[in-house]
Structures are given as structure tokens and as C-alpha cells.
Amino acid sequence: MIPEQAELEKLYAYPAGETAWVRSNFVSTLDGAAYxxxxxxxxxxxxxxxRVFALLRSLADVIVVGVGTARTEGYEPVRAEDVDADLRERLGLAPVPPIAVVSRRLDIPDVLRSGGQLLITTSDAPGLDTLSGDMDVLAYGEGVIDWPAVLAELARRGLRRVLCEGGPTLHGTLVGHDLIDDLCLTIAPVLAAGAAPRIAHGPEAVTTHMQRAHVIDADGVLLTRWVRSHHV
Ligand SMILES: NC(=O)c1ccc[n+]([C@@H]2O[C@H](COP(=O)([O-])OP(=O)(O)OC[C@H]3O[C@@H](n4cnc5c(N)ncnc54)[C@H](OP(=O)(O)O)[C@@H]3O)[C@@H](O)[C@H]2O)c1
Structure with a gap:
């Protein structure tokens, strides 16, 4: 059974607070493929x-995405009609969340190089000083992105409800740094085999204990939410 929209809004509500809360949203097959x-x-x-993807966007202050996913999935700035305007107004959120694209090589799709959208990168990213477009740049760290500094700056700007939409490379970094507060995972009743990665991969293997917030069986598609144990 799929809950009513009001119930879904409660199940996926961000907790109150001042600091950034990092939620990731992924879908996986039964055998763990991310695509x-x-x-x-x-x-x-x-x-x-x-539907849940749209709701999570409607609840977020900012959508963080790796440039690989932005390119493959054809990301564009979020439009007012993509989100629930009433819900955002009720929660006191801006009309739309900006996209914050993550990249060091700065080969950013033109459509995202526009006013209101963000770039998360390092201070020494090659070509940063000649980057074209009107993106708002958050450049923290040398060689690797200083994520605590990025999240502190997002929170300082009032963008504390962070939604990470992937992909597995970006997610692997955030999991590796123990920065994922909340995972919304849809498990699709599909077997995929092939060479697709899991929803997080990278050089650092960690064990981050999560506790179940909910599991909803939506006609065989499992909508799940998991919160980092020390928050519970
Ligand atoms: N199952 C799902 O829910 C889901 C969700 C999202 C995406 N996907 C799929 O995943 C695939 C893309 O995966 P991906 O792992 O290549 O995507 P990705 O993480 O979106 O993009 C990788 C690129 O993003 C930048 N990046 C990511 N993390 C970074 C970090 N910590 N520091 C600096 N730069 C960072 C780098 O760009 P530069 O090389 O420019 O530095 C890197 O090459 C697509 O097929 C997409 O459809 C699946």
C-alpha cells in the first residue's frame, strides 16, 4: 500500500536543526545494480x-549531484512545476532548490552554468579562474573537496536540507567520510547482472550502521529510509 501524500511528507520530513542534514536518494535492483x-x-x-523522487526534491534546500550523473541523466535547473509549491511555501522553503554540481575537472553541462546554480569543487581545480557562466562557486579544499567546509557553507546560506542524488562515486565519498545522515533507497524488483556499480563505491571501505526509519511495500517496489544510528 502506498501511503497518502500527507503521510509520505511526514515519513520523509527533514529533522529540525541548524547544521546540514545530508540525505541521499537512490534506487537499486535486487542484485545491487545502480542502473x-x-x-x-x-x-x-x-x-x-x-513520486518519491519529486517529493524529496520538494523537501530539499539544495540538490547535490556529481557531474557524471548530471551529464548521463540530463540534469537541468529545477523548474517550479517540478516541485510541490504549496509544500515548499508551507515549510518556508525557496520556490525551487538549486542544483549543486560536484566536479574537479569542471566540464559542466552548459545548461547548469546558469545563475542560481552551484558548483562544488576544490580551490585548485584546473581552470576555475576562467570558468564561464554564472554559477555560484563553493571551492573548498586542495586536491580533494573539504566536505565539512562545504556543508558548513551550505548551512550558513540556509541550505541545510541537503539532498544528494548521486551518483555512486560522489555517494562513495560522502559515505567514506561518514557524512550521510539519511539514505532513501528504493529497491526495484529487478535483477540486472551486468557491470553496474552499487549505489556507493570508492577506495575507502567503511561500516556505517544505519537504522530503519521505514519500509513501505508499494506493490513490490520497496520504499525504504535509513538513518545513521547515532541520530536515532
Ligand atoms: N541508482 C541511482 O539511484 C542512481 C543515482 C545517481 C546516478 N546513477 C547512475 O550513476 C551513473 C553515474 O555514476 P558516477 O559514479 O560516474 O557519477 P557521479 O558521482 O555523479 O559523477 C562522477 C564525477 O563527479 C565528480 N565527483 C564525484 N564525487 C566527487 C568528489 N568527491 N570530489 C570531486 N569530484 C567528484 C567527478 O567529476 P570530475 O571528473 O569532473 O572531477 C567525477 O568524475 C549514471 O549511470 C547514473 O545514471 C544512479
Whole structure:
């Protein structure tokens, strides 16, 4: 059974607070693949996952995404019609959340190089001083992004409800640094095999204990939410 929208809003509400809360949202197949044979993930979880995807965007102050995903999935700035305007107004959020694209090589899709959108990178990213477009740049760390500094700056700007939409490389970094507070994971009733990665990968293997917030069986598609144990 899929809960009513009001119930879903409660289940996915961000906690109150002053500091950044980092939520990630992913879909996975039963055998752990993060995308299907097309290289995309959007259709794996069907309509119910699309609905939760939109709700999570509606609840967020900022959407953080790796440039790989932004390119593969054709990311564009969020439009007013993509989110629930009433919900955002009720929560006192800006009309739309900006996209914050993460990259060091700075090969950013043109459509995201526009006013209101953010770039998260290092202070020594090659070509940063000649970057074209109107993006707002958050450059912290040398060689590697200083994520605590980035999250502190986002919170300082009032962007504390952070939604990370992937991909697995970016997610692996955030998991590796123990920065994921909350994982919203849709498990699609699909087997995929192939070479697709898991939803987080990278050089650092860690064990981060999570506690179940909810599991909803939506006609075989499992909508799950997991919160880092020390928050519970
Ligand atoms: N199953 C799902 O829910 C889901 C969600 C999202 C994406 N996906 C799929 O995942 C695939 C893309 O995966 P991916 O792992 O390549 O994507 P990604 O993490 O979105 O992009 C990787 C690129 O982002 C930048 N980046 C990521 N983390 C960084 C960090 N900590 N510091 C600096 N730069 C960082 C780097 O760009 P530069 O090279 O420019 O430095 C890196 O090459 C796509 O097929 C997409 O469809 C699936």
C-alpha cells in the first residue's frame, strides 16, 4: 500500500536543526545494480519511485549531484512545476532548490552554468579562474573537496536540507567520510547482472550502521529510509 501524500511528507520530513542534514536518494535492483542496461536509473523504480523522487526534491534546500550523473541523466535547473509549491511555501522553503554540481575537472553541462546554480569543487581545480557562466562557486579544499567546509557553507546560506542524488562515486565519498545522515533507497524488483556499480563505491571501505526509519511495500517496489544510528 502506498501511503497518502500527507503521510509520505511526514515519513520523509527533514529533522529540525541548524547544521546540514545530508540525505541521499537512490534506487537499486535486487542484485545491487545502480542502473539498468541503458546506463540510467530513472525507470527502475517505476511511478512510485518517481513520486518519491519529486517529493524529496520538494523537501530539499539544495540538490547535490556529481557531474557524471548530471551529464548521463540530463540534469537541468529545477523548474517550479517540478516541485510541490504549496509544500515548499508551507515549510518556508525557496520556490525551487538549486542544483549543486560536484566536479574537479569542471566540464559542466552548459545548461547548469546558469545563475542560481552551484558548483562544488576544490580551490585548485584546473581552470576555475576562467570558468564561464554564472554559477555560484563553493571551492573548498586542495586536491580533494573539504566536505565539512562545504556543508558548513551550505548551512550558513540556509541550505541545510541537503539532498544528494548521486551518483555512486560522489555517494562513495560522502559515505567514506561518514557524512550521510539519511539514505532513501528504493529497491526495484529487478535483477540486472551486468557491470553496474552499487549505489556507493570508492577506495575507502567503511561500516556505517544505519537504522530503519521505514519500509513501505508499494506493490513490490520497496520504499525504504535509513538513518545513521547515532541520530536515532
Ligand atoms: N541508482 C541511482 O539511484 C542512481 C543515482 C545517481 C546516478 N546513477 C547512475 O550513476 C551513473 C553515474 O555514476 P558516477 O559514479 O560516474 O557519477 P557521479 O558521482 O555523479 O559523477 C562522477 C564525477 O563527479 C565528480 N565527483 C564525484 N564525487 C566527487 C568528489 N568527491 N570530489 C570531486 N569530484 C567528484 C567527478 O567529476 P570530475 O571528473 O569532473 O572531477 C567525477 O568524475 C549514471 O549511470 C547514473 O545514471 C544512479
Amino acid at each position: 539498468d542496461e541503458s546506463g540510467m536509473s530513472g525507470s527502475l523504480g517505476g511511478d512510485v519511485d518517481t
